[in-house]
Amino acid sequence: MIAMNSETFNQHVSAGERDVLVEFWAPWCVYCRRIAPALERVAEQYEGALAIGTVNIDEEPLLAAREQIEVIPTLILYRNGKALGSIVAPESKARIEEFIRQTRGA
Numbered sequence: 001m002i003a004m005n006s007e008t009f010n011q012h013v014s015a016g017e018r019d020v021l022v023e024f025w026a027p028w029c030v031y032c033r034r035i036a037p038a039l040e041r042v043a044e045q046y047e048g049a050l051a052i053g054t055v056n057i058d059e060e061p062l063l064a065a066r067e068q069i070e071v072i073p074t075l076i077l078y079r080n081g082k083a084l085g086s087i088v089a090p091e092s093k094a095r096i097e098e099f100i101r102q103t104r105g106a
Helices: 006-015 030-045 061-066 093-104
Strands: 002-004 019-025 050-056 074-079 082-088
Touching (some): 006 019, 006 050, 006 061, 074 093, 082 093
Parallel strands (some): 002 050, 019 050
């Protein structure tokens, strides 16, 4: 997983080499910490096929505002710089995987 700031976010999301799943989170968010292990497993499972990054909204408030993040954790799947879809507070690894499959059209 890639810890992203505004610069690296733009590089990865706009590169277009592969889809990018980005989690917007904060260290004080209990649910963010609870879902983190599931997101790590998803990152391992999709390694090479899907980039997975995280954005700390406390460190990147302007990026969070630009992406219209109102609730955390929010996961957004990007392709070629455009958001394909988002999910708020997924309850499990299975739900994250289902979101990825449905959003990517696979």
